[in-house]
Amino acid sequence: MNAAAASAAASADTDPSTDLRIALVGLPNCGKTALFNRLTGGRQKVANYPGVTVERKEGAFTGASGRRYRLLDLPGTYSLTPTTLDEAITRDVALGRLAGEAQPETIVLVADATHLALSVRLALEVRDLGLPMVLALNMSDLARRRGYALDRERLAAELGVPVVETVAVSRGGADALIAVLERMPAPAPVPARGWQQPSAEQVRDTHREAARILDVAGYREPARSALAAQADRMLLHPVLGMIALAVLLFLVFQAVFSWAEAPMGWIESATAWIGERVHTALPAGPLRSLLADGIIAGVGSVIVFLPQIIILFLFILALEDSGYLPRAAYLLDRVMGSVGLSGRAFIPLLSSFACAIPGIMATRTIPDMRDRIATILVAPLMTCSARLPVYALLIGAFIPARAVGPFNLQGLVLFAIYFAGIIAALCVAFVLKRLRRGEDTHLLMLELPDYQWPDPGNVLLGLVERASLFLRRAGGLILAFVVLLWFLATYPAPPAGATAPPIEHSYAGMIGHAIAPVLAPIGFNWQIAVALIPGLAAREVAVGALGTVYAVSGDEEAVAQTLSSVIAADWSLATALALLAWYVFAPQCLATLAVVKRETGGWRYPLVMAGYLFALAYIAAGITFHVARAFGAG
Amino acid sequence: MAPPPAEPAVRQLADLPVGGVATVEGIDEAGALSRRLLEIGFFPGARVEVVAAQWPGDDPIAVRVGGSTFALRRREAQLVRVSPLRPGEGTR
Structure with a gap:
């Protein structure tokens, strides 16, 4: 938008001819992404901020007036003083300091209505930037059901910004927000304001001020449900919680094999049917060979694994939505810490089961650079979904689908392979810890958000994206x-x-x-x-x-x-087992190495990674082959 | 039987037992870590409750503070000075 249009628009209340750039700011777990999906209908452009691998998510929607809104989903943060790369992006974008990224013209501060204290404190910090702001009380339906009380107008008067209720997970849940945005004046040039990191005293002051405002506005925080407290007593218990986690992971891998069986059969038959059709329809020659032997046989043998990938992601996305994943990180923190990883490494490593690339990108939530590098280096040892086709092919061909007690032998073998990857990652991390000097400064400080039922719409959107x-x-x-x-x-x-x-x-x-x-x-x-x-x-x-x-x-x-x-x-069975072992360590794909280079800013770590993975893969495959042969599987 | 030893008035959050409730007195050290603890709600006067502790050595712990639950490593919880309350004595 040019300056002339801006000044012309300033006179009108709403000028449909100009776009309004909005940024969503909020605490982690406030339902910001769900609100983003609600507003944009899930249509979004995902890219990276220039120069860094922090994911940049932009979408757009049009109001009833015809005005277009360009919406930016900024990484969640507790304050404008960053401790991670992600949080630094949120601050820099909000301040208009990030090169190549225009400063947003309006901030929508998304707050979880079920506990407002920290959100209102963040709102006070963000308000000082001088940008037009709207406070969106998200999950207001849930808060209401649990009996919250709030004088919204009083809160708006105290904060000096409009306050609206939103329900990100239901249709029309963002209407009130859109209505307020429609009334927002056309963007005026933002007065340049310096920003200074608040002192500890100022942070305490904002806490006090937030408490005062919420008190004046008659905010009654809804009581935590007894069920959630009960669930935490069990799921965070040192013994029961661990058992629950193990059972859960085990069920996921069983399901990946059992549920996918039928749809995989359909895809296989369809591929074979198409191959035969092509074979009979075309005369023998290069074209028939290319289509039937090349494309259909090659691509078909990969597509057949789509059902398994969908099932794996169904579980990952649902667990992510439910609030359970950080609890798993809490349970495993001790194990991670003993090999020198940050407890926060759990979530990047879990994402690496889907694909190492988002996993490695997720390591930017780890504040310490050495922790980050260690996590990045072991991330490819988590069995990514791209290896699932290889495992599934070999297991399907060589491991009988026998029942072992209540379990399927194929599922057990798959579980064992995943487990081998995890053990290998812990060993490699331990070696790395020994190699580097200096004291351990690993952090956890991870929020355990309230439990929620996974939202089917969000899960579905994620599944469609992955598929x-x-x-x-x-x-x-x-x-x-x-x-x-x-x-x-x-x-x-x-x-x-x-x-x-x-x-x-x-x-x-x-x-x-x-x-x-x-x-x-x-x-x-x-x-x-x-x-x-x-x-x-x-x-x-x-x-x-x-x-x-x-x-x-x-x-x-x-x-x-x-x-x-x-x-x-x-x-031979020995060859198949050796190839399985190879792929536990398999030198990861080129795309992963490229991301590692970008994340670590040089060739050193990608080369270290490729080298150690090649060596481990070769050694593991060799040992497996010779041991299997010694046992007569040659 | 000897009377139970008197509870020290101020101690570290890390030493609070599971189920223990306390009021935050302050945060030791000044650094990025302390600052973040402050930002997430461990400010003087805030009420905290330890809801779980992992074995062995009570590390990490899960703490309720201001309507949120945070997992903290022992080293992080040692920075928070608290004065324990008997159940029911909390401010809210």
Whole structure:
């Protein structure tokens, strides 16, 4: 917007021709993101702030007047004095100090109506910036049900800003907020005000002032439900809480296998059906081979794992929404601390089970840089969902689906692999702790928010986001590699009269055979060697690559067979177990290394990471292979 | 039987037993850590209650303060000076 438009708009109450830039500011866990989703309908642009990897979430909506609002969701914070990179972004954006980011024209301060004290204190700090501000009392329905009392007009008068009630999780829950925003005058130039970090005395003063204001406004904080207190007594208990956490994690991994079985079967049949259709419809030739052997076999063998990824994320998102995750961090803090990690490392590490990239980005909530680096270095040892296709393929092919007591043997093996990754991470963290000197200054100081029922809308939105990310990868990166690999596996054509399968004569065959001697000691054949290379780009590509390699080298009927039955016939159990062990440590994907470089500001840590993971993967696979062979699994 | 030893008037939050209620007297040290403790509600006069402690060594602990619950490591809880209250004696 240019200056002329700004001054012209200043005379009108609301000028629909100008956008209003709004930033959402609030405490962690105040329901800010849910409110953001409510206002923008979930349509959002997720990127990074320039120069740093703090996630920048922007969305837009249009008011009844036709005015457009551009909404920025700032990281949650307790104050404008940052202790983490995230909080520093919130301050810098609010102050208009962040290069490349325009200062917001209005601040919506989101407060959790069920406990207002800290939010009102933050509002007092933010108010001093001199920007127009609205206080949104979020979760007001919940507060009301629990019997809260508040004179909203009195609060507005005391604070000198409009106060509205919002219910982020229900339709129309943000209408009052939009109505107030519609009445906001067009943005005027904000008087430049210096900001100084308040002294401890000033912080105490804002606490007192907040208490006074809430008292004058007749705020009665709703009583905490007896059920929540009871739940905490159990879930935070040193013994019962640990048992509950173990049972919960175990159930998640069981569900990933059991619930996904049927939909995976459907996808497999659909892939096979399409492959056969293509096969019969097209004449033999390069096009048929590319479509059936390359694209359908390759991409199909990756997409089949979509149900498992959705189930895993369903649990992660629901747990995130319920407020349980920080409690798990509390329970595991002792274990983490004993290997030199911050208790706060739990949430980034848990996200790494989905993908190491958001996990590594989440480490910016860890204030101490050395803690952060240690967490970043072990994050790839958490089994990410991209490895799930590899594990699921191998477990499906080699581990019988027997019942062991009430459990499924395949689920047990998967649980064991996840567990192996966690143990490895703890060991690596311990070694890192020994390597570095200096006193431990690890912090926890983590809020345990009130329990909430997960909001189905939010969970669904998160699932759609994750599923579409996975499918876009399958359709983009994975498709590209699969096509490239098909080309390498098909050309050059074998010389006339050759007896070996054509792939032996191809570029892929040559590459595979060239690397095979290095991998032979750990039990990998040349087909695996071929698949491991694109597997560096993204782990699940390895599965697509194996699909393509075996489809190209197989005979006509092999196309209709599933990859799982092909490798079950071709590989020894020792090889399969060695490959499982390899992927526990698998040198992580290039995207992860790129994020690590950006986060740590240099090549040192990504190189350290790639080096140690390669070495561990090779050693672990070698030991597994030889031990399995010694036990007769060769 | 000997009478129970008198409770010291002021002690560290870290030493409060599970279920113990106290009033915050102040925060030791001046640094980013103390400042954040202050910001999240550990200011003089605030009422605190220890709701859980992890084994072994009561580290970390979970504390209710001003309507929120925070998990604190022992080292963090040692910075907060409190004077214990008998149940029912809290300000709110």
